[in-house]
Amino acid sequence: MLRLLALPLCLFLLGIASTEGAGVGIQPQNSVAAPESPGRELVQRKCAQCHAASMWTALRQDHRAWESTLYRMVGRGALWTPEEISAMADYLAQIRGPVK
Numbered sequence: 001m002l003r004l005l006a007l008p009l010c011l012f013l014l015g016i017a018s019t020e021g022a023g024v025g026i027q028p029q030n031s032v033a034a035p036e037s038p039g040r041e042l043v044q045r046k047c048a049q050c051h052a053a054s055m056w057t058a059l060r061q062d063h064r065a066w067e068s069t070l071y072r073m074v075g076r077g078a079l080w081t082p083e084e085i086s087a088m089a090d091y092l093a094q095i096r097g098p099v100k
Contacts, residue, residue, distance in 0.1 A: 039091025063093040
C-alpha cells in the first residue's frame, strides 16, 4: 500500500518544486530586478488566477501587443479595467519587451 502512495506523492512534490521557481514575478532575462510598479502586482494577482508564468514568459512583445493580449483575455472572461490593462501592459513590456 505504501508503494501505491509513493508515486503520486513524488509526482505531487515534483509539481510543487517545479512551480516554486516559476512564480508570476519572473525576473527579466538580464537578471535586473523587476521594477516595482502597480502593473507588477496586478500581473501577479490577476494573471496567476488562470496561468502559470511559463505560459507567458517566453513571449517578447511591445506595449501594444501586450495590451492586445490582455484585451483578448477580457474577451475570454477576465474582469479588468482599461487602467489595469494599461498598467499590466506597461509592466510586461518593460520586463518582457522585444529584444533590442
